[in-house]
Amino acid sequence: MENAKLIQVDEEKCNNCHSCISVCPVKTCIDGSGDKVAVIAERCIGCGQCIPACKQQARSIVDDTAAFFKDLSENVPMVAIVAPAVAAVFDDSWLKLNGYLKSIGVKAVFDVSFGAELTAKSYLDYAKREKPKTIIAQPCAALVSYCQMYNPELLQYLAPAHSPMLHTAAMIREFFPEYKNCRIAAISPCTSKKREFEETGLIRYNVTMIHLKEEMEKRKVSLSSFSPLEYDGPRAERAVLFSTPGGLKETVIRDAPDITPKIRRIEGPEIVYDYLNEIPRMVEENVAPFIVDCLNCSAGCNGGPGTGNYNQPIDRLEARVEKRKKAEIRENKRNPLRNPLKTSLKKFWKPGLYNRNYVDLSGQIAFRTPNKTELEEIYRMMKKHSQEDMLNCSACGYFTCQGMAEAIYNGLNRPENCHQYLKVDAEENLREGAANLANSLISEIEKSKHMFEELHTKMSQFLEINGRQDDALRKSNMEMEELIRNIQAVSSLTEEKRRDIDNLGHAAIQVKKDMQDLLKSLSDVEHATNNIAGIADIIEDVASSTNLLAMNAAIEAAHAGNSGRGFAVVANEIRGLSGTTGKNAGSITQNIKEIISQIGTSLSLSGKTDTVMTDMISSVDTAEKSFSEILKSHTDIADRTKLLTSDLNALDATAETLRSSSQAIIAELDSMKTLIETLGTAADAAKSQQL
Ligand code: SF4
Ligand code: SF4
Ligand code: SF4
Known part of the structure; x- marks a missing residue:
């Protein structure tokens, strides 16, 4: 299957600075061999790191916001599922957003936080059933794409369960037949989600919150003119924290406090990929954690590439989500219309419904590794004649001179871009x-x-x-x-x-x-x-x-x-x-x-x-x-x-x-x-x- 395009480059704005290569965790998805860079869609994992790194604002997300509004205007029946990061993006107006969505024709709005509750249950069920040595949590679609495309050895450790969004979509399809004719649109903080939506076919639209906000501004919509509206479907408890680093851990230990010391929380592109690459070795060494609660983005989904929260301090974002968590817990206790969480989980649980299989996509990367002679020839082209010439300065965007040489070998860069x-x-x-x-x-x-x-x-x-x-x-x-x-x-x-x-x-x-x-x-x-x-x-x-x-x-x-x-x-x-x-x-x-x-x-x-x-x-x-x-x-x-x-x-x-x-x-x-x-x-x- 051809991978969807997640990032686009405005060539008019690109000045070929290669800052995007520098922050890209996989690098092979950016062709820096020309006068402007280009994204190779089938190699991009959609982590979105290159967007804030581009000071020319030449990079932007490719999502389905325009199609969502167009299809709604043509009366295509739709339900929306809203990611927990909504509180970090819309702050106190997150429930008013439901009012707006319904005002434009969305038939029902579901809370992905409940999908996160189901996800935590899926993990614990899997752990109990299969007793794996290590589980890599997979709410982050960028990390899942990374494992599928760049390190398929990790697929065996990925939790064989859907992400919270896919859990929510699968639940709607199974338990809400009244919406069976509706397409599902995800109000999402993430670029890479589009990949899992297309791979599973469960969700039709990836509507990033940043583009949704922009569209609302264009339409001069102010959420202050809408009343807060409860979600349709079941409500979550602390899984509203899933968008926050460590949110998964906090949810899981609620139900299995004994595994607390065995959960590793890790996020941020600078460390998470290297960490994941080490997991097979750590498993061999018997030092791997039981659950790896990992996210690509440093601020978690609250600061995901689809939120526009790049410049917001993490504490402000987390405070907003924490406020929502407390409100949810209070409301769960106070509101007799809300089922207790356990009841809801039981009601919307079905064995096997939320299972996920992964596909090894590493074949589509087609990245060739040069042999010693080829490498030496490339170094010669790069005017590197001795060890002293290997500056490993990262100026080219790759961490090492060898990384750059390999990129040149694969036609992704050119010697003229090397600092040395x-x-x-x-x-x-x-x-x-x-x-x-x-x-x-x-x-x-x-x-x-x-x-x-x-x-x-x-x-x-x-x-x-x-x-x-x-x-x-x-x-x-x-x-x-x-x-x-x-x-x-x-x-x-x-x-x-x-x-x-x-x-x-x-x-x-x-x-x-x-x-x-x-x-x-x-x-x-x-x-x-x-x-x-x-x-x-x-x-x-x-x-x-x-x-x-x-x-x-x-x-x-x-x-x-x-x-x-x-x-x-x-x-x-x-x-x-x-x-x-x-x-x-x-x-x-x-x-x-x-x-x-x-x-x-x-x-x-x-x-x-x-x-x-x-x-x-x-x-x-x-x-x-x-x-x-x-x-x-x-x-x-x-x-x-x-x-x-x-x-x-x-x-x-x-x-x-x-x-x-x-x-x-x-x-x-x-x-x-x-x-x-x-x-x-x-x-x-x-x-x-x-x-
Ligand atoms: S989204 Fe991530 S993987 Fe894709 S080009 Fe940007 S930095 Fe690289
Ligand atoms: S960061 Fe990448 S896309 Fe942006 S200007 Fe530099 S080379 Fe171009
Ligand atoms: S010396 Fe050249 S190839 Fe090596 S890291 Fe620096 S810029 Fe890249």
């Missing part, structure tokens, strides 16, 4: 890395030496160029100063010329003004001359008329004879005078015309001169503006040149700083070169030491 392997590998890598480092250091040092030499040469060249640059700068500076002086001289000359032009402009304006006055005077003269010319014409006309009159007077005088002789003389004189006057007037008129012509020429020339003067004034004005512009440009040039000079001075200072820095760098380069040479010698020495 990693250490040696790291040392080898370190050595190789150091050698590589030394080589590359030496080569880098060589390169650095060349670089420094090149740098030194370049810095020297730079210094030389810097010197030349400095000279050029200084020369430029001097030339700039000379340029400034020249510009200033040109500027003052230009200013002088500008002033001259300005004066010329003023003079030209004055000349133009004088010229206009002259023009006006000439015009006046021309006008006056024209008037004179008119008068001369009149004189000439008068002279001509006078001449004509004088000629007529002479003719008349001639007619008058002697008496007219004197008059004729006067008339001739007047005629001569008028002729002269006419000639003179003509001559004057001619002269005046020439004068007028000359004045016209003068006027025309003066007009041209005025135009020329106007043009000249405009040119002088333009020239003056140009000179002003030139002067302004000179000022600008002078200002900029001064700035340039100041920049050149700053450049000169920078060049000076650069030179002194360069000299300092060259000095540093020299000392660094010496240092690198020392380093090179050290690296050579280190390399030869490595080799």
